[in-house]
Amino acid sequence: MQTYDVVIVGAGTAGAFLANRLCARGHSVLVIEKNPREKIGTKYDIFHIEEKEFARFDLPRPVKGDEAWAFEFTKNYTADxxxxxxxxxxxxxxxxxxxxxxxxxNERASAAGADFLYGASFSDFLYEDGKISGVIYETDGEQYEQRAKVTVDCAGMFSPVRTSLPDDSLVENFKLGGEDMFYVILRYVKLLHEKDYLDGSCGWPFFKSWIAPCADPAGAIVGIGAGHGYDYAESVYQKMLEHITLPEHELVKIEKGCTPYTRPPYSFVTDNFVVSGDAGCLTKPINGEGVTSGMAHLEIVAKVLDRRLRTGNTSAEALWEINRKYNLTQGADFAFTRALLVGVINAASFDEFEFAFESGLISDELVSAGSAGPELKLSPAFLAGAAKTLLGGIFSGKVSKQTVKETVRALKTANAVKAHYLNFPDKIEDFKDWCAAADDMWDRIGKIK
Ligand SMILES: Cc1cc2nc3c(=O)[nH]c(=O)nc-3n(C[C@H](O)[C@H](O)[C@H](O)COP(=O)(O)OP(=O)(O)OC[C@H]3O[C@@H](n4cnc5c(N)ncnc54)[C@H](O)[C@@H]3O)c2cc1C
Known part of the structure; x- marks a missing residue:
């Protein structure tokens, strides 16, 4: 049996991206994918990528007329x-x-030399001397074994791969619960009046809802992404309709899907194993999108794997650099943003949200900063202005003292959790203590309501 350098489970955007990166560096890669090729990427129709990310990740950039291209826009509104x-x-x-x-x-990775097995479903790990040495997969009702120096889990948010790791693995094997994800409902609609055709998107964070263009210039996608479940998301959507007048429209179709909204596992690596993409809960805290935030992690994975495969050492110690490099960059920024958003969104009422926009606390600059990078950067000048505005809000009775207290607490916790991630241990022996302190912080941060 051929031993691949790397076997990747999952041929979604994450798996295909990594396969390309590793093959381009001369490594042998097999991707196993449970779906047939004609069904890959069919969990929903439209997704968004920021224009700047194509260059950042050296991604193919479809243009108008290409099969993958649907539309583009520049204006992103956020409203009260x-x-x-x-x-x-x-x-x-x-x-x-x-x-x-x-x-x-998938085609790009295949052209770079990756082998793809479609209709092949991961069933278990292969082990040698107690360490992962490949996968067992099922295709057409038969089980097969595939040896590989490293196994990478890119099997998506409900990954059967990471969740099959033994309990004492460095990578946590938790399954996502109902409070660890956003339930997204997308209504594809036809707009009835030309004057309403969209030239950009508009989001209403209080209702976790938005309207955005779709492939049909006379259409739109009205979305809601909320916790707890689809019924709850639908009830928030109905509440939104009581306050927001959408342009007149006819419903074309509804799509539903889930996206992880929880912290990633503390370690992404153990001996001969890496987890990434949605399987590693790498979605953006600001909006639950995950295609390019997963790639930020995968760039690190590709570089470290390349070096370690060359030296023939893919032990947890050798791969630990992936944890360090990620947690000191996007990992720390996402931890900060997640902690802050959870605290503020859970604390603020409808009227307080309204006040935040009316008073200019939420400004063009702030929403631009929110959409610009991995972390919501808050300058000292912004914080000083915000404190003044909030004090004014308390005096005028538009903001409760309790909400301001919760907001300050959220900011402190966000800074503390970021500092903790920036202090991610460089040695595995210090990991247990680091995890215990991180657990305390995430317990205090809680889940988004
Ligand atoms: C409605 C909705 C809208 C979204 N919009 C955006 C957006 O606009 N922009 C954005 O960046 N993100 C968006 N996201 C999030 C984005 O879709 C994910 O972050 C991204 O697709 C994750 O890619 P992935 O490759 O990690 O996982 P997936 O795309 O889930 O791919 C995992 C692959 O693994 C395969 N697999 C699963 N189990 C097995 C098995 N046992 N054996 C073999 N293969 C297996 C699956 O079939 C699948 O092909 C959205 C999510 C939802 C639900």
Whole structure:
């Protein structure tokens, strides 16, 4: 049996991206994918990529007329719960068809030398001397073994791979519970009046809802992504309709899907194993999107794996650098943003959200900063201005003392959790203590309501 350098489980955007990166560096890669090729990337139709991410990750950039291209726009509004004070961030976004783009990434990896096995479902790990040495997979009702120096889990948020790791593994094997994800409901609609056709998107964070363009210029996607379950998401959507007047439209179709909204496992690596993409809960805290935030992690994975495969050492110690490099960069930024958002969103009421927009606390600059990078950067000048505005809000009775207290607490916790991630241990022997302190912090941060 051939031993591959790397076997990747999952041919979604994450798996295909990594396969390309590793093959380009001369490694042998097999990707196993449970779906047939014609079904990859069909979990929903449209996803967004920021224009700047194509260059950052050296991604193929579809243009109008290509199968994967759907639309593009630049204006991104964020508005208050009464839709009176829309704030604008200019950030070019490209809408792509998920299936066609996933096929494109699969083809690119295949051209770089990756082997793909479609209709092959991971069933278990292969072990040698107690360490992972490949996978057992099932295809057409038969079980097969495939040896590999490293196994990478890119099997998506409900990954059967990471969750099959033994309990004492360095990588946690938790299964996502109902409070660890956003339930997204997308309504594809036809707009009835030309005057309403969209030239950008608008989000209403209080309702976790938005309207955005779709492939049909006379259409739109009205989305909601909320915790607890689809019924709860639907009830928030109905509440939103009581306050926001959407342009007149007819419903074309509804799509539903889930995206992880929880902290990633503390370690992404153990001996001969790495987890990434949605399987590693790498989605952006600001909006639950995960295609390019997963790639930020995978760039690190590809570089470290390349070096370690060359030296023939893919032990947990050798791969630990992946944890360090990620947790000291995007990992720390996401931890900060997640902690802050959970605290503020859980604390603020409808009227307080309204006040935040009306008073200018949520400004064009702030929403631009939110859409610009992995972390919501809050300058000292912004914080000083915010403190003044909030004090004014307390005096005028528009903001409760309790909410301000919760907001300050959230900011402190966000800074503390970021500092903790920036202090991620460089030695495995210090990991247990680091995890215990991180557990305490995440317990205090809690889940988004
Ligand atoms: C409605 C909705 C809208 C979204 N919109 C955006 C957006 O606009 N922009 C954005 O960046 N993100 C968006 N996201 C998130 C984004 O879809 C994910 O972050 C991204 O697709 C994760 O890619 P992945 O390759 O890690 O996982 P997946 O795309 O889930 O791929 C995992 C692959 O593994 C395969 N697999 C699973 N189990 C096995 C097994 N046992 N054996 C073999 N193969 C297996 C699956 O079939 C699948 O092909 C959205 C999510 C939802 C639900």
């Amino acid at each position: 719960p009464k839709n009176l004070y829309p704030r604008l961030a200019e950030n070019p976004i490209v809408g792509l068809h998920m299936h066609a783009y996933t096929v494109l990434l």
